[in-house]
Amino acid sequence: MAVAEAGGKPGGQRRIVLITGASRGIGAETARVLAARGDHVVINYREKRKRAETLAAEIIATGGSASVAGADISDADSARALIDSVIAEFGRLDVLVLNASGGLERDAAPDYAMLLNRDAQAHVTRLALPHLPAGGHLVFVTSHQAHFSPTREAPPGYETIAASKRAGEDALRAMTDEFATRGIGFTVVSGDMIDGTIIVRLLERRDPDAVTARRDHGDLPTVEEFATAVANATTSPDPLGHTIYVGGMDYVAAAQP
Ligand SMILES: NC(=O)c1ccc[n+]([C@@H]2O[C@H](COP(=O)([O-])OP(=O)(O)OC[C@H]3O[C@@H](n4cnc5c(N)ncnc54)[C@H](OP(=O)(O)O)[C@@H]3O)[C@@H](O)[C@H]2O)c1
Known part of the structure; x- marks a missing residue:
């Protein structure tokens, strides 16, 4: 794992923002939004290096600052190397956006969803915590179907992901006292099914009715709308865990009581 700086060094005033799983989808769009606002974004990817580099190049071409960092965060050593390399390169980390998620992959091991969506989220956070300054921010990205699990039934095929993402959220919420002591903000952003994403296309193939049922209540949010909310959350003044x-x-x- 290495951080490949895809452009000039970020200016001293830019926040250093690490976004896990930013080579595509919501993470990639969040990187675009934050870079346009003046942050340096570190685009983490697992496999798709070329895609991550293309995104970094696009951001730099439009006047932003970005770099890429490959790491499988479900692998404890790889996650450690990711945080170490960001600190070695930039000397600090101001914002961590926990966006990477998975488990629907065809070849995923039975315990992979918990490994990635719970254990890795807590592990990456613990690794990052000593480097996040007071005023820094942690954002956890999730879905309504996971956030309200198990109160609401998840769509067929998504149950394991929902339970593991909820477990990840709970693991982070259990660290709230430490965030408070360190003066670090912590915000959860939960979205309905997001239009046009690969996950929704997969769900639509497995259970079209589940997606249609959501569309019946109105247009699904777009990737741009959701990513903008995630970007806004990095400066949220709301109480810890909002x-x-x-x-x-x-x-x-x-779903609310
Ligand atoms: N899609 C929706 O409808 C929806 C709705 C609400 C909330 N959300 C949440 O939004 C977030 C992003 O969703 P998305 O639909 O944009 O996801 P996505 O298109 O499946 O993208 C997943 C990203 O995570 C990376 N990734 C996967 N496993 C990884 C690992 N082990 N280590 C590091 N990176 C890894 C992938 O990198 P590579 O491509 O390089 O493997 C990719 O960049 C998730 O937390 C999801 O729960 C999504």
Whole structure:
């Protein structure tokens, strides 16, 4: 794992923002939004180096600052190397966006979802914590179907992901006292199914009714809308552990006690 600086060194005033799983989808769009606002974004990818480099090049071409960092965060050593390399390169980390998620992959081992969506989230956070300055921010990205698990039934095929992402959120919430002591912000961003994403296309193939049922309540949020909410969360003044909901307010209202 190495950080490959895809452009000039970021200016001293830029926040250093690490986004896990930013080679595509919501993570990639969040990188675009934050870079356009003046942050240096470290685009973490697992496999798709070329895609991550293309995104970094696009950001730099439009006047932003970005670099790429390959790491499988479900591998403890790889996750450690990721944080070490960011600190070695930039000397600090101001914001960590925990966006990478998985488990629906065809070849995924039975315990992979918990390994990635729970254990890796807590591990990366623990590794990053000593480097996040007071005023730094941690954002956890999740879905309504996971956030309200097991209160609401998850769509068929998504149950394991929902349970593991909820477990990941709980593991982070259990660290809230430490975030408070260190003066670090912590925000959860939960979204309805997001239009046009690969996950929704996969779900649509497995269980079209589950996706149609969500569309029946109105347009699904777009990747741009969700990514903007994630980007906004990095400066959220809300209390520790506050959850920002994007779309599906019918679902949120029905799931809340
Ligand atoms: N899609 C939705 O409808 C939806 C709705 C609500 C919330 N969310 C949440 O939004 C986040 C992003 O979703 P998405 O749909 O944009 O995901 P996605 O398209 O599946 O992208 C996943 C990203 O995570 C990376 N990744 C996967 N496993 C990894 C690992 N072990 N280590 C490091 N990186 C890894 C992938 O990198 P490579 O491509 O290089 O492997 C890719 O960049 C997730 O937390 C998801 O739960 C999604």
